[in-house]
Amino acid sequence: MATPTSVIGKARRRVDARAKVTGQTKFADDVMLPRMVHCRLLRSSVPHAKILRVDTTKAEALDGVHLVLTGEQFPIAYGILPVSHDEHALCRDVVRFVGDPVAAVVARDEATAERAVHLIDVEYEPLRTFASPADSLAYPEPRIHEYGDFGNVHKAVALEFGEVDDAIAKADLVFDDVFFFEGNTHLPLEQHATVATKDPDGKLVVYSSTQTPHYLHRALAKALAMPAAHIRVIATPNGGGFGGKSDPFNHEVVVAYAAMRLDRPVKICLNREEVFYCHRGRHPVLMRFRTGVTNDGRITGLDLQTLLDGGAYGSYGVASTFYTGALQTVTYDIPTYRFRGCRVFTNKPPCGPKRGHGTPQSRFGQEVQLDKIAEKLVIDPADLRLGIVQPPDSLTANFLRVGTIGLADCITKVVERSDWRNKFKKLPLGKGVGLACSSYLSGAGLPINWNDLPHSGVQLKLDRSGGVTVFCGATEIGQGSDDVLVGIVAEILGIDPFDVRAVTGDTDLTPVDLGSYSSRVTLMMGNAAIQATERARDFIAIAVSAKLGVPRERLVFADRRVFDAQDPAKGATFQEAVCMAEARFGTLGTTGSYTPPRSAARFKGGGVGPSPTYSYTAAVVEVDVDPETGWVTVPRVWIAHDIGRALNPTLVRGQVEGGVYMGIGEALMEEQVFRRLPAKLSHALVHKFPSILEYKSPTSLDMPEVITDLIEHPDPAGPFGAKEVGQGPLLPIMPAVANAVYDAVGVRIDSIPVTPEKILRALEAKAAGKPARSGPSSFPDIPWPETLRVTPPWAGGDGRASNDPDRPTNRHVDAGVEARAAKAAWEKSSS
Amino acid sequence: MKLHLTLTVNGESADALVDPNKTLLEVLREDLQLTGTKHGCELGECGACAVLVDGQPLLSCLMVAHECQGRAVTTVEGLVEDGRLHPLQECFADLGGAQCGYCTPGILITAKALLDREPHPSRELIKEALSGNLCRCTGYQQILDAVEAAAKR
Numbered sequence: 001m002a003t004p005t006s007v008i009g010k011a012r013r014r015v016d017a018r019a020k021v022t023g024q025t026k027f028a029d030d031v032m033l034p035r036m037v038h039c040r041l042l043r044s045s046v047p048h049a050k051i052l053r054v055d056t057t058k059a060e061a062l063d064g065v066h067l068v069l070t071g072e073q074f075p076i077a078y079g080i081l082p083v084s085h086d087e088h089a090l091c092r093d094v095v096r097f098v099g100d101p102v103a104a105v106v107a108r109d110e111a112t113a114e115r116a117v118h119l120i121d122v123e124y125e126p127l128r129t130f131a132s133p134a135d136s137l138a139y140p141e142p143r144i145h146e147y148g149d150f151g152n153v154h155k156a157v158a159l160e161f162g163e164v165d166d167a168i169a170k171a172d173l174v175f176d177d178v179f180f181f182e183g184n185t186h187l188p189l190e191q192h193a194t195v196a197t198k199d200p201d202g203k204l205v206v207y208s209s210t211q212t213p214h215y216l217h218r219a220l221a222k223a224l225a226m227p228a229a230h231i232r233v234i235a236t237p238n239g240g241g242f243g244g245k246s247d248p249f250n251h252e253v254v255v256a257y258a259a260m261r262l263d264r265p266v267k268i269c270l271n272r273e274e275v276f277y278c279h280r281g282r283h284p285v286l287m288r289f290r291t292g293v294t295n296d297g298r299i300t301g302l303d304l305q306t307l308l309d310g311g312a313y314g315s316y317g318v319a320s321t322f323y324t325g326a327l328q329t330v331t332y333d334i335p336t337y338r339f340r341g342c343r344v345f346t347n348k349p350p351c352g353p354k355r356g357h358g359t360p361q362s363r364f365g366q367e368v369q370l371d372k373i374a375e376k377l378v379i380d381p382a383d384l385r386l387g388i389v390q391p392p393d394s395l396t397a398n399f400l401r402v403g404t405i406g407l408a409d410c411i412t413k414v415v416e417r418s419d420w421r422n423k424f425k426k427l428p429l430g431k432g433v434g435l436a437c438s439s440y441l442s443g444a445g446l447p448i449n450w451n452d453l454p455h456s457g458v459q460l461k462l463d464r465s466g467g468v469t470v471f472c473g474a475t476e477i478g479q480g481s482d483d484v485l486v487g488i489v490a491e492i493l494g495i496d497p498f499d500v501r502a503v504t505g506d507t508d509l510t511p512v513d514l515g516s517y518s519s520r521v522t523l524m525m526g527n528a529a530i531q532a533t534e535r536a537r538d539f540i541a542i543a544v545s546a547k548l549g550v551p552r553e554r555l556v557f558a559d560r561r562v563f564d565a566q567d568p569a570k571g572a573t574f575q576e577a578v579c580m581a582e583a584r585f586g587t588l589g590t591t592g593s594y595t596p597p598r599s600a601a602r603f604k605g606g607g608v609g610p611s612p613t614y615s616y617t618a619a620v621v622e623v624d625v626d627p628e629t630g631w632v633t634v635p636r637v638w639i640a641h642d643i644g645r646a647l648n649p650t651l652v653r654g655q656v657e658g659g660v661y662m663g664i665g666e667a668l669m670e671e672q673v674f675r676r677l678p679a680k681l682s683h684a685l686v687h688k689f690p691s692i693l694e695y696k697s698p699t700s701l702d703m704p705e706v707i708t709d710l711i712e713h714p715d716p717a718g719p720f721g722a723k724e725v726g727q728g729p730l731l732p733i734m735p736a737v738a739n740a741v742y743d744a745v746g747v748r749i750d751s752i753p754v755t756p757e758k759i760l761r762a763l764e765a766k767a768a769g770k771p772a773r774s775g776p777s778s779f780p781d782i783p784w785p786e787t788l789r790v791t792p793p794w795a796g797g798d799g800r801a802s803n804d805p806d807r808p809t810n811r812h813v814d815a816g817v818e819a820r821a822a823k824a825a826w827e828k829s830s831s
Numbered sequence: 832m833k834l835h836l837t838l839t840v841n842g843e844s845a846d847a848l849v850d851p852n853k854t855l856l857e858v859l860r861e862d863l864q865l866t867g868t869k870h871g872c873e874l875g876e877c878g879a880c881a882v883l884v885d886g887q888p889l890l891s892c893l894m895v896a897h898e899c900q901g902r903a904v905t906t907v908e909g910l911v912e913d914g915r916l917h918p919l920q921e922c923f924a925d926l927g928g929a930q931c932g933y934c935t936p937g938i939l940i941t942a943k944a945l946l947d948r949e950p951h952p953s954r955e956l957i958k959e960a961l962s963g964n965l966c967r968c969t970g971y972q973q974i975l976d977a978v979e980a981a982a983k984r
Contacts, residue, residue, distance in 0.1 A: 017924035020932030021916065023867020023907035027933065030866040111850075189871040189879055189933045189967055239869070239933030240967045272872050478931025478968050654927040654973055661970030692872035692965070700958045700971040 006558060007491040008720050011650045014483040015497050016237075016476065028193035028209040028236040033265040036195070037066055039255050040113035040268070042103040042120050043277065044095035047347040047685040048144070049124035051093055051102065058119035059105055064112040067258055068120070069104040074257070078219040080212075080247045080352075082449055084154075084314025086145055089223060089253035095124070096144055096312035097347050098686050099277025101250045106258045106266055129347045129685050131676065133286065133309050136344035137780060144312060144345040149785070154310050154343045155318050157605055158787040159325070161397040162336035162795060162819050167301030171292025173376065177369050178288045180751040180776045181361035181734075183309065184670040185281035186354050187697055190239020192278060193269040194252045196259035203230045206256050210248075211241040211477050212515030215448065217507045219248030220256055231256075235505030238477035238516075242662070243353040245477070246517050247280050247315055276690035280352030281672055283320055283343070284309040285361035288779035289369045297377050297384045300820060301336035302328060305779055306362060308343040308351070315352035317343050319608050323358025326609030328366055329396035331407065331439045331616070332388045335792070335819040337397045342782050347685055348674055353517060355662060356727050359440065360734060364752055367436035367735030371742065380424065381435050381739070382415045385618075394827050397792040399601035399799045403613045404723075406642025406711040407437060410618035413640035413709045418620040424743060430625050432744025437618045438731030442644075442717070442724040443520030445596045445610030454593035456524035457511030458532040460489065462540075462588040466575030468493065468500045470532075473513035474525045475505040479726050480651040481521045485529055487647055488719060492533040493540075494557030495574050511591065519724030522647065523612055524594045526719030531592030539588060543580040544572055597717075602799035603790045613717040615728040616642040619660070621736040622704075625744040627763060630756030632741060634664055634702075640709040641729050645721035649710065655725040656708045661698060663733025668753055669696040750775025794826030795819070838899050840865065841909030855899055856880045856891035859906060867907040867936045871965070878964030881937035882906050888944040907936035910943065918984040919943060919977070928977035930968035938964045942978045951982050 019025045056068040071092035079085040091102050103120050107113035130136045130144065130152060140151025148154045168174055194208040204226065210216045213235035221228035238245055255266040270278065286307040292300040306324040310317045325339030356363075374381040385407075390396065392405040414435070415421065423433045447455055459471040470489050474481045482502045490497040503509055513525055537557060545552040548571070550564040555571075563571025572580065582588055599610035619639040625632050637660050646652040672695075673688045689695050714721020738749050747762035750773060758774040766772035788804070791797030834851045837844070840863060847862040859865045859882070870892055871877035880892040883905035910917040919939050922928065929935040938961060945952055945960040952960070957978045958971075966974060 013925045014927075016932075017929060018916070020929040020935050021920040021923045021939065022911060023936040025932045026866075027869075029870075030860075032861075032864070032866070187967055188931075189877060189965060190869070190931070191871065238931060240931045242967070272874075478933075480930070650925075650927040650973075654930055654969055657970035657972045658930065658968050659970075662967070691874065692876040693874055697965060697967070699962045699965065700975070701962045703958075703971045706970060706972055 005491055007487050007497060008647050009645065012497065012648050014480050014648065014651060015486045015502065016482050025237050027190055027239050028195060028207055029269045031195045031207045031236065033195065033197060036265040036267055037106050037108055037262065038110045038113050038267050039104055039106045039258060040110065040117045041101045041251060041254065042117045043274070044091065044098055044100040044102050046095060046124050046126060047098050047129045048127040049095050050127065051091060051095060051122060052125050053123040054103055055121040056103065059116040062112065062116045062119060064108040065105060065116045066262055067106040068116070069254060069258065074223065074253065076223050076225060078223040078248060079314055080215060080316055080448065081314060081318055083318055086147065086314045087250070089250050089257070097349055098684055099274070099349055100312065104254045106262065131346060131674065131685050133307050133344045133346070134780065136346055137782065144347065148345065152345045154314060154345050155321050156342040156782065156785055157321060158340040158784045159603070159605055160338040160787045160789050162792045164301040164303050164336045164338040167336040167819055168290060168292035168303060171300040172295045173293050174290065175293065175369055175373055176290045177365065177372065177750065178286070178776045178779050179365035179368065181285045181364055182752055183282050183284040183351060183672040184666050185276060185279055185672045186242035186244030187695065188238070188240030188242060188244055191270045191272060191275050192245060192249060192251065194255050195265055195267045196255040197265035198259055198263050203232065204256055204260055205232045205234065206252065207234045207236050208252050209238050209245055210235050211238060211245045211475055211517060213475060213505050213507055214473055214512050214514055216248045216252060220253060223253045224257055232508040235475040238475065241477035241516060242355045243357060243517065244278070244280055246353055246515065249278060272692055273690040276687055277349050279311065279349035279672065280315050282354040283351040283358065283361065285324060286776055286779060287362055287365045289365050291369060293373055295377065297373065297379045297387055298820060299332060299334050299388060302334050303338045304328065304362065306341045307780065307782065308341065309346055310343040311346055311348045311350040313350035315350045317351065320351070320353065320358040322605055322608035324362045327359050327439055328362065329390065329398050330400050330402055330614050331390060331437060333390050334397060335823040340784050355730050356440065357518065360731050363438050363731045364735045367732065368738050368750060371739045382411055382420060385437055386411055391827050395600055395793045398609065398790070399606060399793065400609050401600050403717055404644065404713055404715045405616055406713055407439070407616035407618065409711045410616055410640035410642055411437065413711065414618045414620045414638045417707055417709060418638040420620055430627055430744055432625065432740045432742065433620055433622050434736040434739025434743055435618065435620050436732035436736035436739060438728060439614045439616045440724060440728035440731060441518055441611035442523045442613045442615060443596065443611055444518040445599050445612065446607040447514055454595045455520070456513040456528045456594045458525065458528040458592045459511055460532045460536050460590045462536055462578050464579050464582055466578055468495065469503060470500055470529065471503045471510045472525050472529070473505060473507065473510040474521050475516040477516045479516065479655065480648065481516060481525065483651060484522050484526060484647055488526055488529045489533050492530065492537055492557070493574065495560050519726045522722050522724065523718050526722065528592040528594040530719055532590045535590035535592065536588065539585055540577050540581040543584040544577050547580045548572065600799050603788055603801040603804070605788070606799070613644070613715045613723055615723040615725065617728045617732050619732040619736045621733065621740045623737065623740040623744050625741055625759065627745055630759035632668060632754060632756070634704040634737065636707065637704045638707045639729055640711055641725060642711045642723065643725050644715035644718045644723035645712050646710050647720060647722050652710060652725050653708055656729045657706045659727065659729030660706050660733055661703055663730040664702070664704065665698045666752060667734040667737035671753060746772055748773040748775065792823065794823045834897055836896055836900060838901060839903040841905055849896055851897060853896050854892055855882070855894040855896045858896040859891060865906050865908050869933055869936060878941065879934050879937045881940045881964065883940055883944060886947065888941050905940070907939055910939060918981040922977040922981040926977040926980060927969070927973035934964060934966045938966065938974060946982055954979060
């Protein structure tokens with residue numbers, strides 16, 4: 001049971017709501033500084049080429065131009081992951097996609113800068129272009145990058161946990177399915193913007209629409225060869241992020257450099273077309289699931305292969321690759337598991353993390369395959385899943401430590417609320433329901449730059465005014481992190497959230513928080529905030545106890561007072577209490593920090609997947625499919641989310657519904673796709689529709705009614721028991737839509753998005769007596785590296801790879817059904 | 832040649848010397864420092880730049896500023912009266928209608944235009960009225976709830 005609270009758990013107006021509804025929230029493009037000049041970038045018009053010459057003479061001569069920059073000024077590479085520092089603020093020798101920045105102009109206004117950009121003359125020598133993973137696997141030369149595993153393969157990984165082939169061979173049935181998930185992009189309504197300036201002391205200040213000010217801080221220090229201590233990054237509230245503002249970007253480095261050179265503020269605001277080129281969105285993924293099952297619907301082994309189209313740069317790609325294989329075992333009981341993932345470079349805008357980071361694609365494959373398994377075994381898909389939910393407080397085959405699991409409750413809830421038992425397979429032709437589940441991290445267990453430092457820090461300042469200021473590097477991207485921070489402080493000190501001021505996302509003023517990604521902020525910042533605030537409460541309690549002669553343990557902090565639980569009249573106002581503490585201890589300030597527990601995995605690649613706790617979600621989607629046109633409408637979605645505890649239910653519900661919304665967009669319409677121009681028109685590989693007009697996303701009329709249930713079993717790892725909600729609820733939507741379409745019209749759409757065209761093609765195939773399906777038919781042969789073999793915990797594994805040259809070989813136990821029995825026995829004995 | 836633009840913005844007379852090819856959106860944000868009105872697409876698709884011109888909701892990114900010569904423009908900054916939030920603002924704040932807040936000004940303006948002409952709209956009508964305003968955060972439900980609640984005040 002949750003402890004009684006006055007702020008936590010109550011549906012409240014978020015602390016920054018007034019600023020947002022009055023238009024006073026200051027986004028990066030709203031920052032206007034005296035003497036400010038404006039920057040525009042020249043972006044490559046060709047997909048892959050050597051830069052032979054950049055002539056900036058005419059641009060420099062244009063009236064109103066202050067500065068023209070090229071790759072020459074940016075010799076130092078940077079990137080988000082330490083293993084992929086492959087970007088320069090402006091391209092130096094090679095351009096790698098249409099949209100890659102080549103030069104920059106700073107001028108008195110945007111229009112002049114834009115005119116000057118077009119006066120820059122670039123001579124290119126075209127190189128072979130790689131449009132797809134097939135191209136990149138077929139041709140190792142020319143290499144898009146000089147680094148990477150081989151040819152144009154950025155990363156290839158192979159991991160095996162137990163004897164998978166044996167387990168699948170011993171299964172009653174084997175399912176072998178290939179799926180495809182098309183790329184799509186975040187489409188935040190706010191276009192990326194940055195203002196850089198040199199402060200009067202001569203130090204650099206950068207305001208930017210970034211989700212990760214700490215990583216931008218690091219990247220600027222490296223790329224500009226400046227001491228980090230002389231750089232201040234201020235993350236302005238983001239007008240939507242969804243992962244798309246998590247990388248350090250070219251334009252941020254360019255305007256920072258320009259501001260230092262010109263000694264005046266420089267602004268850039270990308271236009272919508274450029275936002276499509278920044279991308280870092282969902283990777284297109286081809287995947288093959290080979291799964292062994294018993295006749296009663298249990299999994300004996302899973303053999304998963306994924307192929308990711310990474311685009312032109314590394315970005316988060318190595319992590320994205322591992323994520324396509326990380327979370328299957330966290331959701332379901334999978335005793336043996338092999339994962340092989342490969343990311344290739346292509347000449348397209350770089351892919352990276354979008355809401356769900358690497359996991360939605362393989363979640364789609366797994367949940368659709370489970371639907372096929374249920375049908376074959378004549379088991380209700382809900383019952384099949386209920387039978388294989390991973391047990392709580394367990395260690396998975398790939399050494400992920402799972403705490404509380406509310407998945408069974410989620411499934412039961414959506415089945416009941418949607419009247420699933422009376423609808424599934426029972427609705428008339430054209431109407432259908434589909435079910436799917438998912439799980440997600442509540443924060444990545446390991447930082448991007450491996451070190452022993454805290455992942456989140458919080459400072460508190462209290463003074464005789466009775467006011468409390470809380471400082472944290474966390475970044476408000478719309479999710480409500482400022483509200484979570486203030487809510488926790490107010491709860492513990494017994495004051496109103498309005499009494500607390502939050503200062504966030506400012507590297508000069510706030511302690512480091514790693515950023516708004518991986519659904520980490522509520523859990524990590526929240527735990528750090530609890531520590532800082534409890535320390536402050538202790539100072540106050542000691543002082544009040546001494547002054548009023550009430551034992552400390554009897555003091556209650558509530559209603560802006562500190563008082564004796566046995567005699568509530570005996571006490572002090574909160575302001576008086578703070579004064580007592582300030583008089584006794586001097587100036588008041590406390591800190592708190594949070595570092596996730598150590599992961600159980602000791603193998604290479606085991607750094608992706610661990611989390612302090614996981615959220616779980618189940619969804620039922622109802623569809624109407626017109627068999628004549630293939631058009632799909634979604635009238636209703638029932639969703640249940642294991643939140644641990646909802647800190648502010650209004651915000652939690654907003655995240656669930658927003659996740660469903662984004663999932664509906666991905667399921668039905670959103671595609672970041674490319675086409676080749678004809679040979680006579682340069683043969684370039686171009687974005688099909690880099691505009692909001694043609695990149696379709698759901699409007700209010702496309703949005704289904706969403707019936708949300710929150711499953712609340714407080715998790716000991718989370719602040720007040722909370723788990724994540726920002727990403728998990730998106731994940732089951734795409735497979736649930738595909739499963740519902742099958743229930744409605746009897747065709748399998750094994751590729752996302754589920755478009756009318758694909759449905760019609762599958763219906764035609766079905767009518768012609770061919771397989772009633774639309775989707776990829778094969779997975780290519782990939783030269784996988786040697787598989788790292790890790791013995792699962794129930795077979796005596798210690799989390800290291802047995803073929804790690806540093807350790808003696810481990811024993812391997814029997815596979816298949818026996819492995820499952822061993823897993824169950826081990827879980828029972830260790831619980 | 833700069834253009835001398837005279838108009839009424841949020842009930843106050845305003846004038847500015849602007850480039851004749853500037854949009855109303857640019858004049859509001861850059862010349863009049865009313866940055867509450869946002870931009871998202873440059874082509875009239877996202878609705879973030881919606882303002883009222885003589886009471887009609889229009890997309891300020893598609894309007895050349897000189898078309899507004901002598902007309903009355905209302906932006907999100909004009910919704911607060913006597914220091915009090917408009918009922919729509921109250922309801923958006925209380926019911927989660929704003930997440931990142933970037934689409935919010937345009938949606939508030941569009942919803943105000945709806946309630947001005949139809950004080951008690953059905954949910955379907957609200958959906959239709961707001962279908963030209965994209966929101967990537969909320970999934971629209973809490974926005975619809977907020978407009979419905981405001982209509983009841």
